[in-house]
Amino acid sequence: xxxxxxxxxxxxxxxxxxxxxxxxxxxxxxxxxxxxxxxxxxxxxxxxxxxxxxxxxxxxxxxxxxxxxxxxxxxxxxxxxxxxxxxxxxxxxxxxxxxxxxxxxxxxxxxxxxxxxxxxxxxxxxxxxxxxxxxxxxxxxxxxxxxxxxxxxxxxxxxxxxxxxxxxxxxxxxxxxxxx
Ligand code: SF4
Numbered sequence: 547x548x549x550x551x552x553x554x555x556x557x558x559x560x561x562x563x564x565x566x567x568x569x570x571x572x573x574x575x576x577x578x579x580x581x582x583x584x585x586x587x588x589x590x591x592x593x594x595x596x597x598x599x600x601x602x603x604x605x606x607x608x609x610x611x612x613x614x615x616x617x618x619x620x621x622x623x624x625x626x627x628x629x630x631x632x633x634x635x636x637x638x639x640x641x642x643x644x645x646x647x648x649x650x651x652x653x654x655x656x657x658x659x660x661x662x663x664x665x666x667x668x669x670x671x672x673x674x675x676x677x678x679x680x681x682x683x684x685x686x687x688x689x690x691x692x693x694x695x696x697x698x699x700x701x702x703x704x705x706x707x708x709x710x711x712x713x714x715x716x717x718x719x720x721x722x723x724x725x726x
């Protein structure tokens with residue numbers, strides 16, 4: 547319909563909307579996302595691990611090294627997935643930008659999706675500190691103006707207020723004569 551406002555889109559970890567993409571072949575449906583958020587926005591599912599080419603089910607991965615540039619490594623085989631995951635994330639965030647995604651809700655504690663809650667190890671067996679997963683860290687750098695939260699403790703009202711404001715700003719920029 548002409549004149550219809552572009553839809554407000556929120557990107558979410560795919561496992562939170564029931565996609566069975568976790569390392570153990572399970573999903574992690576979150577009622578507040580599937581019941582609350584889904585009624586207010588179009589959800590765009592993202593799974594960086596499947597996107598990187600990991601199978602389902604798969605060995606778990608952990609983050610190692612420097613918090614500014616962590617490596618994602620299989621806990622059994624030691625296979626390094628960092629480059630493949632980061633390449634998929636760049637392309638996925640390009641798509642989010644093209645879709646005008648107005649915010650992100652990601653799965654807590656995942657080495658890909660955790661927002662400040664992913665475990666980071668200096669070496670195998672060392673005590674973990676906490677950091678952003680690879681996807682969360684990339685979002686934080688690329689879209690610092692967009693709301694980025696985890697499923698646990700999600701306050702839909704507060705999150706949507708921030709997302710609506712980002713969406714309106716996106717629409718204003720699109721209408722601006724400087725927009726190309
Ligand atoms: S990478 Fe993210 S979306 Fe994929 S299974 Fe893990 S937490 Fe869910």
